[in-house]
Amino acid sequence: MKHTTYPFLAILVVALVFGSGIPARAQGEITLMAAGPTRRPTERIVANFQAKTGLTVNVTFVNGVATRQMVARGQPQDVSLIIAPFPAAVASRTIDVSSATPVASLVWVLAVPTGALAPDISTPDAVRKALLAAKSIGYEDPDFTVAGQGPWEALTTLGIADQVAAKSKIELGPGSQGIDLSATDAVVKTITRLEDGNIDIALHDLNDLIANQDNYQIVGVLPREIATPTPIVGFLSTRAKDNADAKALLQYLASPEAQVIWKEGGLGAPEKWPMN
Amino acid sequence: MTLRKALCSAMCVAAFVLGSGIGAHAQSEITLLAQGPMRRPTQQIVANFEAQTRYKVRVTYGNGVGTRRMVAQGQARDVSIITAPFPGAMASETIIPSSATPIATLLTALAVRKGAPQPDISTPAAVRSALLAAKAIGFEDSDFASSGQGAWQALNKLGIADQILKTAYVNCGPGCAGISPTATAAVKDLHDRLADGDIDLELNMLSDLIVQAPDKYDIVGVLPREICIPDPVVAVLSTHARDHAGAKALLEYLASPEALAIWKEAGYGPPE
Numbered sequence: 001m002k003h004t005t006y007p008f009l010a011i012l013v014v015a016l017v018f019g020s021g022i023p024a025r026a027q028g029e030i031t032l033m034a035a036g037p038t039r040r041p042t043e044r045i046v047a048n049f050q051a052k053t054g055l056t057v058n059v060t061f062v063n064g065v066a067t068r069q070m071v072a073r074g075q076p077q078d079v080s081l082i083i084a085p086f087p088a089a090v091a092s093r094t095i096d097v098s099s100a101t102p103v104a105s106l107v108w109v110l111a112v113p114t115g116a117l118a119p120d121i122s123t124p125d126a127v128r129k130a131l132l133a134a135k136s137i138g139y140e141d142p143d144f145t146v147a148g149q150g151p152w153e154a155l156t157t158l159g160i161a162d163q164v165a166a167k168s169k170i171e172l173g174p175g176s177q178g179i180d181l182s183a184t185d186a187v188v189k190t191i192t193r194l195e196d197g198n199i200d201i202a203l204h205d206l207n208d209l210i211a212n213q214d215n216y217q218i219v220g221v222l223p224r225e226i227a228t229p230t231p232i233v234g235f236l237s238t239r240a241k242d243n244a245d246a247k248a249l250l251q252y253l254a255s256p257e258a259q260v261i262w263k264e265g266g267l268g269a270p271e272k273w274p275m276n
Numbered sequence: 277m278t279l280r281k282a283l284c285s286a287m288c289v290a291a292f293v294l295g296s297g298i299g300a301h302a303q304s305e306i307t308l309l310a311q312g313p314m315r316r317p318t319q320q321i322v323a324n325f326e327a328q329t330r331y332k333v334r335v336t337y338g339n340g341v342g343t344r345r346m347v348a349q350g351q352a353r354d355v356s357i358i359t360a361p362f363p364g365a366m367a368s369e370t371i372i373p374s375s376a377t378p379i380a381t382l383l384t385a386l387a388v389r390k391g392a393p394q395p396d397i398s399t400p401a402a403v404r405s406a407l408l409a410a411k412a413i414g415f416e417d418s419d420f421a422s423s424g425q426g427a428w429q430a431l432n433k434l435g436i437a438d439q440i441l442k443t444a445y446v447n448c449g450p451g452c453a454g455i456s457p458t459a460t461a462a463v464k465d466l467h468d469r470l471a472d473g474d475i476d477l478e479l480n481m482l483s484d485l486i487v488q489a490p491d492k493y494d495i496v497g498v499l500p501r502e503i504c505i506p507d508p509v510v511a512v513l514s515t516h517a518r519d520h521a522g523a524k525a526l527l528e529y530l531a532s533p534e535a536l537a538i539w540k541e542a543g544y545g546p547p548e
Binding site: 065068069072073074075085087088090091092093094097139141142143144148152156161165166168169170172175176179180183184185186273274275276 | 341344345348349350351361362363364366367368369370373415417419420424428435436437438439441442444445446447448451452455456459460461462463
């Protein structure tokens with residue numbers, strides 16, 4: 001009796017291990033698209049998710065604007081984290097709009113060089129005064145990078161975009177690739193200008209500044225009235241909308257556990273989407 | 277003596293003509309960066325400028341968003357025509373910001389299928405009602421095309437952007453190049469969607485609607501300014517123009533009353 005039981009149990013165990021392992025590889029691999037600037041927290045959250053579930057997540061990192069452009073052009077992953085606004089992505093019919101899950105947001109801050117006097121930015125009017133008083137300001141071009149969206153919104157909402165244009169130093173972000181420094185001044189990074197003290201004020205997303213925050217002073221978050229946090233929203237692709245593993249990943253990306261990591265990475269709380 | 281004089285005169289004339297000709301050719305070519313959707317009026321204006329001056333204009337066309345990106349990336353021409361907003365271009369130090377000369381504006385209009393009833397769009401509230409009542413609307417994505425800027429601005433100012441997106445069709449414009457229509461709904465042309473009944477209303481630039489496929493739609497009118505401020509189209513001089521005077525002459529001509537008449541005829545608004 002004992003002799004027959006052991007081989008049976010051994011076969012059962014082998015079947016269970018291989019049996020569960022094979023489908024886990026075949027069905028359990030999920031693809032995720034995320035924005036490059038959110039790489040650190042994304043990698044930590046994904047690692048935690050993989051450890052908890054045994055599932056494998058293949059992450060594609062692209063720049064922030066590209067997240068929505070790739071989806072619009074028909075290249076979503078099972079789960080795509082895209083940065084608003086994303087009209088063509090939503091209307092592309094390649095993602096399931098009902099799956100929209102806000103996971104975090106880009107928060108807009110004002111920073112000054114180390115040792116500089118930190119201006120009052122507690123109200124829109126105070127920010128306006130600080131920007132007009134500065135000798136030079138730096139931010140990124142929203143045509144090339146999402147890091148420029150908040151600064152541009154702030155400057156246009158305050159009605160001073162044209163007024164500060166002459167003293168603005170603009171960075172092209174990923175648009176600078178392959179361009180020689182002698183071709184355009186817009187190749188120089190805003191963060192470098194800030195570290196070198198070549199600008200008085202930088203307007204930026206917090207998560208890009210937080211890693212090297214000892215190299216400058218982050219004065220604080222811009223008032224919401226002039227720079228609304230930009231939603232980062234997760235969507236299931238239409239092909240993966242019934243995929244339980246992809247759904248689980250999307251839910252985990254918005255979980256309280258993930259929120260702690262997003263926050264440590266300099267990202268804000270999820271913003272309601274759709275907003276209206 | 278007479279023969280010698282005649283030969284001398286002939287040589288002088290030849291030297292003058294050839295000399296001035298060579299000099300004129302070397303100095304007289306001006307480069308212009310213009311926008312593809314503005315090609316027809318640009319060609320007409322440039323032809324008039326060339327006919328009235330000794331200058332030859334070599335035009336490079338990019339798409340609306342592409343031209344300001346090119347300038348920001350250091351590829352300005354002697355004169356560049358760019359559509360706002362253009363912070364990267366202005367700060368690139370490849371153009372002279374003080375030379376910025378508004379020449380026209382982009383107007384956003386609403387169109388319906390040929391023969392369909394035309395909604396009231398005389399006020400923001402009327403536009404809002406028309407858009408919400410439509411089965412679906414179509415517009416271009418401002419990430420890819422400047423023609424989407426006005427539509428997106430209007431939808432946001434009306435506070436219905438996300439609401440509209442649930443049924444809307446948004447086209448990627450030049451971003452669609454090389455993409456299969458089966459890959460994404462963002463590829464199919466908006467005029468075709470209107471004609472095929474996928475959408476009831478199309479928001480697009482008046483200048484595009486005037487020329488692209490007028491047999492497929494009726495243009496209802498331009499959106500009210502309160503919800504859609506016309507986008508300025510501005511000409512700027514390069515910091516590296518070889519013939520500064522010539523480039524300046526072209527820039528001034530692009531904003532001249534003669535040119536304004538051509539821009540207007542093509543569906544562009546007056547300079548802002």
